[in-house]
Amino acid sequence: xxxxxxxxxxxxxxxxxxxxxxxxxxxxxxxxxxxxxxxxxxxxxxxxxxxxxxxxxxxxxxxxxxxxxxxxxxxxxxxxxxxxxxxxxxxxxxxxxxxxxxxxxxxxxxxxxxxxxxxxxxxxxxxxxxxxxxxxxxxxxxxxxxxxxxxxxxxxxxxxxxxxxxxxxxxxxxxxxxxxxxxxxxxxxxxxxxxxxxxxxxxxxxxxxxxxxxxxxxxxxxxxxxxxxxxxxxxxxxxxxxxxxxxxxxxxxxxxxxxxxxxxxxxxxxxxxxxxxxxxxxxxxxxxxxxxxxxxxxxxxxxxxxxxxxxxxxxxxxxxxxxxxxxxxxxxxxxxxxxxxxxxxxxxxxxxxxxxxxxxxxxxxxxxxxxxxxxxxxxxxxxxxxxxxxxxxxxxxxxxxxxxxxxxxxxxxxxxxxxxxxxxxxxxxxxxxxxxxxxxxxxxxxxxxxxxxxxxxxxxxxxxxxxxxxxxxxxxxxxxxxxxxxxxxxxxxxxxxxxxxxxxxxxxxxxxxxxxxxxxxxxxxxxxxxxxxxxxxxxxx
Ligand code: G1P
Ligand code: ZN
Numbered sequence: 001x002x003x004x005x006x007x008x009x010x011x012x013x014x015x016x017x018x019x020x021x022x023x024x025x026x027x028x029x030x031x032x033x034x035x036x037x038x039x040x041x042x043x044x045x046x047x048x049x050x051x052x053x054x055x056x057x058x059x060x061x062x063x064x065x066x067x068x069x070x071x072x073x074x075x076x077x078x079x080x081x082x083x084x085x086x087x088x089x090x091x092x093x094x095x096x097x098x099x100x101x102x103x104x105x106x107x108x109x110x111x112x113x114x115x116x117x118x119x120x121x122x123x124x125x126x127x128x129x130x131x132x133x134x135x136x137x138x139x140x141x142x143x144x145x146x147x148x149x150x151x152x153x154x155x156x157x158x159x160x161x162x163x164x165x166x167x168x169x170x171x172x173x174x175x176x177x178x179x180x181x182x183x184x185x186x187x188x189x190x191x192x193x194x195x196x197x198x199x200x201x202x203x204x205x206x207x208x209x210x211x212x213x214x215x216x217x218x219x220x221x222x223x224x225x226x227x228x229x230x231x232x233x234x235x236x237x238x239x240x241x242x243x244x245x246x247x248x249x250x251x252x253x254x255x256x257x258x259x260x261x262x263x264x265x266x267x268x269x270x271x272x273x274x275x276x277x278x279x280x281x282x283x284x285x286x287x288x289x290x291x292x293x294x295x296x297x298x299x300x301x302x303x304x305x306x307x308x309x310x311x312x313x314x315x316x317x318x319x320x321x322x323x324x325x326x327x328x329x330x331x332x333x334x335x336x337x338x339x340x341x342x343x344x345x346x347x348x349x350x351x352x353x354x355x356x357x358x359x360x361x362x363x364x365x366x367x368x369x370x371x372x373x374x375x376x377x378x379x380x381x382x383x384x385x386x387x388x389x390x391x392x393x394x395x396x397x398x399x400x401x402x403x404x405x406x407x408x409x410x411x412x413x414x415x416x417x418x419x420x421x422x423x424x425x426x427x428x429x430x431x432x433x434x435x436x437x438x439x440x441x442x443x444x445x446x447x448x449x450x451x452x453x454x455x456x457x458x459x460x461x462x463x464x465x466x467x468x469x470x471x472x473x474x475x476x477x478x479x480x481x482x483x484x485x486x487x488x489x490x491x492x493x494x495x496x497x498x499x500x501x502x503x504x505x506x507x508x509x510x511x512x513x514x515x516x517x518x519x520x521x522x523x524x525x526x527x528x529x530x531x532x533x534x535x536x537x538x539x540x541x
Contacts, residue, residue, distance in 0.1 A: 001073075001074045001153070001154050001155070001170060002074075002153060003150050004030070004150060004152070004153065005149065006030045006034055006150060006151055008145060008147055008148050008149075009031060009145065012031075012034065012038065012141075012142065012145035012146075014124070014133075014141055016342065016485035016486050017111060017122065017344075017486055018109075018123055018124025018125065018138075019035055019122060019124070020113070020121075020122040020486060022121070023059060023060050023116070023121045026064070026121045027060070032063075032064055033067060033151045034145060034151060035123055036068055036071050036106070036123070037071065037148060037152070038142075038148050039106070039125045041144045042137060042141045042144050043103070046075075046103045047078070048076070048077070049078055049079075049103035050077070050078065050079040050080070050081060050100055050101070050102040051079070051081075051102060051105060052080075052088070052096045052097045052100070052102045052105035052106070053065055053069065053080055053083075053086075054086060054087060054093045054105075054107065054108070054179070055086055055087070055088065055108030055109050055277075056087070056089065056090070056115075056213060056214040056239070056277040057085070057087050057214055058108075058110065058115030058116075058119075058120075058121065058242075058276065059116050059119065060121050061241075062161060064121075065082060065086045065161065066158045066159065068080075068106050068108075069082065069169055069174055070153045070170075071151065071152065071153050071154075073169045073171070073172035075152060077103070078172060079174070079175065080175070081096055081175050082175070082176055082177070083096075083176075083177060083178075084161065084162060084164055084176055084178060084179050085161055085162055087179040087214060087239065088107070088214075089183070089214045089278030089279070089376075089377075090109060090111075090277040090279040090373045090374075091278060091279055091367070091371050091373045091377070091378065092179065092182070092278070093105050093130075094130035094371035095130065095183055095370075096182055097126060097128065098129070098130040099186075101128070102128065104126055104127050105130075106123060107124045107125075107126060108122065108123055109122050109214075109276060109277035110122040110276065111275055111276050111277050111280070112247060112249035112250070112254075112275040112276050113247070113486075115241060115276065116242035116245070125137070126372070129348060129352055129372050130371055130372035130373065131344070131351075131372030131373065132344060132345040132348070132373070133345070134345060135462070135464070136462075154169055156170060159174050160176070161176060162176075164176050164177065164178060179218075180217050180221050183218060183377075184218070184221050184222050187222055187378065187381055188226070189308065190306065190307065190308035190378070190381070190382075191381045191385045192306060192388065192389070193226060193227060195388040196388045197226075197227050197228050198388070200227055200228050201228055204270070204387070205229075205269050205270075206229055206233050206271070206272070206384070207235065207258060207261060207268050207270070208223055208229075208233060208234045208271075208380065209250070209255055209257070209271075210235065210236050210237045210274065211236055211249075211250065211255065211273060211274070211275065211276070212236045212238060212243045212244040212246065212248065213239055213248040213278070214239055214274075214277055215274040215278040215376060215377060216234065216236070216238055216239050217239070218278065219234040219274075222377065222381070223380075243276065248275050248276035249276075249280075250275050250281065250364055250376075251282060251539070251541045252282075252289065252540075252541060255273040255282055258272075258273055258282070259284060262285070262286060263287060267287065268286070269286055269394075270283075270285060270286075270384065270387065271285070272284070272383070274376030274380075275364070278375075278377065279344075279365060279367075279373050279375060279376055280365055280374065281364055281366060281377075281379040281380060283295050283379065283394070284394075285394020285397075285398065286393060286395065288394055288398055290394065290398055291323070291362070291410050292360065292363065292364045292365070292366065293322050293408060294410070295360070295366060296316075296318060296322065296326045296359075296360030296366055297323075297326040297328070297329050297405070298386075298397060298401050299358065299360075299383070300326055300329045301329045301401060302397070303357070303358060303368075305385060305386050305389040306385040306386070308368075308370065309358075312333070312335075313335055313356075313358055314335065314355060314356055315335050315336040315350070315356035315357065316330045316335065316337050316338070316358050316359070317337070317338040317346075317347050317358075317359040317360075318361065319339075319340055319360075319361040319363075320339050320340065320342065320453050320455075320468055320480065321362050321468060321480045321494070322361050322362040323362065323408040323410040323498045324476075324478075324500070325405065325408040327339075328405045328406065329405065336355065338350055338355070339455075340455055341464050341467035341468070342363075342467065342468065342485070344372075344373060346455065346457070347359040347367075347372075348372050349458075349459035349460055350458075351372060352372075352459070353458075354369075356369070362412060362496065363412075363541075364376075366378070366379040367379070399507070402504065402507045407500075407507045408498055408500050408501075409498065409501060409509075409514035410497070410498045410499075410515075411497050411512070411541070412494060412496050412497070413497065413519070413539075414484075414493070414537055414539040414540075415492065415494075415532055415534050415538060416487070416492045416539065417490040417492070418491045418492065418532045419490060419532070420491045422533070423483055423490075423492075423493050426493065426526055426527065426528065426532065427482075429526075429527070430481060430525070430526055431452055434450045434452060435450075437525070438450055442524050443520050443524065445475075445517065445521060446473065447473055448473060448474045449472045450469070450470065450471050450472065451469070452466050452467070452468070452469050453468045453469075454466070454467065455467060467482070468480050468481065468482035469481045469482065473518075476499075477498060478497075478498045479495065479497055479518060479521065480494075480495070480496040480498075481494070481495055481496075481522075481526055482496075493528070493532065495522050495526075495528070497518045497519060499515055501514065
């Protein structure tokens with residue numbers, strides 16, 4: 001073991017999902033070591049305890065894992081559990097932490113961002129409940145990164161990450177574990193695998209795009225081997241360090257091939273995809289894309305059809321920009337709906353306190369109290385379980401849902417890599433005029449209220465302010481503006497646009513048409529074109 005002198009970096013602030021930077025930034029001497037030491041220095045009582053380590057397999061994953069193992073040993077952890085090949089999907093890592101009562105875990109991922117020598121990397125610390133560290137921990141880590149002077153590391157050879165089994169690093173045990181087994185077992189506990197298997201045996205066809213990312217091995221095992229989907233149902237299943245040069249982001253832009261397949265005459269019954277680290281999901285039925293906000297509402301309304309949720313839901317939580325479709329399901333079920341800031345970490349307290357069972361975000365994250373991360377394959381399996389019981393198409397289920405609850409037309413417009421000053425200026429100007437907006441009209445619609453979302457955590461009493469600007473119109477339409485907390489270059493302005501339509505006769509309209517006046521209003525209110533110089537969003541989801 002040796003102690004190494006170092007000097008701090010000033011840019012190691014963990015964002016919504018841990019520390020995210022380009023690979024060359026992480027490759028600077030001592031950059032990784034400083035951050036990991038700052039994490040350990042911010043924790044107490046881990047001596048002799050277990051640390052889980054795993055990542056999504058992207059470029060630089062193995063190198064960081066070796067460093068993390070040697071530093072965990074030097075810092076006094078008793079045991080490290082690491083996924084074979086360095087692979088653990090984010091939800092699988094959460095499960096391994098919980099199941100083994102680990103002290104915490106290091107998850108190496110930049111989620112849906114591209115990977116490769118000049119692309120993105122990330123390190124996130126999760127606590128013993130399996131969820132992302134709360135803000136007070138990430139703030140302590142950040143404070144520590146600014147003053148750190150030394151780190152400690154074991155001078156031992158690299159661990160063979162490909163060989164399942166136990167080795168010693170210093171006086172610490174390292175167990176290389178099967179990346180998939182525990183997770184697959186958990187899914188079998190939650191869902192009616194026999195019913196899904198019977199449906200598939202009866203001719204139901206599915207396509208799952210793993211996007212050359214971490215869910216490949218999980219989806220192969222669960223969907224093809226255990227549930228009997230035809231070989232080839234899981235596409236792009238080999239995790240690659242650069243995701244084959246693509247964005248492992250399961251949206252209509254980056255999973256276009258799947259989308260086109262699902263809209264074609266030869267579409268299978270069900271299509272889905274997951275992202276780089278396996279926590280996001282894209283759901284597409286034959287001829288119908290289900291927005292993540294709708295998916296959350298539809299899963300919540302039907303969850304009782306799966307064994308794990310047969311007893312009903314305790315509550316439903318959604319992030320603020322997520323459409324309010326789920327709120328009406330909660331209302332009907334007579335349970336509470338919670339609205340939290342963006343980022344999965346805010347769901348952790350609600351889940352731990354037993355206030356909610358299901359949570360979701362508009363950004364394709366859905367999950368439940370089975371782990372403390374959003375979970376892409378979980379959402380896929382819950383859909384499959386529901387389809388197996390209802391024996392109706394995705395389209396029929398969606399349309400029946402809208403008829404019963406009304407439809408929330410919804411779109412997110414992202415303006416990526418915008419000049420940071422311009423983006424900050426836009427938000428500052430909006431904030432400044434918030435008080436004057438209520439009662440005014442835009443595009444013939446009256447603004448009922450406008451605010452900057454602030455969240456009071458009902459469990460720990462903490463407040464998170466400035467979480468996004470909400471413009472609420474009379475009749476239930478809404479525009480939300482916020483700046484991304486996960487981008488790695490420039491600023492990303494996200495504009496979330498939603499219109500509630502209770503009348504079933506008006507549901508069969510293309511979303512852009514249904515939202516046209518709100519889209520114009522969004523620009524009029526915030527001056528997006530004028531302030532960012534962009535005439536249209538970079539991505540619409
Ligand atoms: C984005 C999503 C957010 C999600 C986060 C991590 O954050 O919008 O819902 O929790 O990625 O996956 P943002 O870039 O908007 O801060
Ligand atoms: Zn992700």
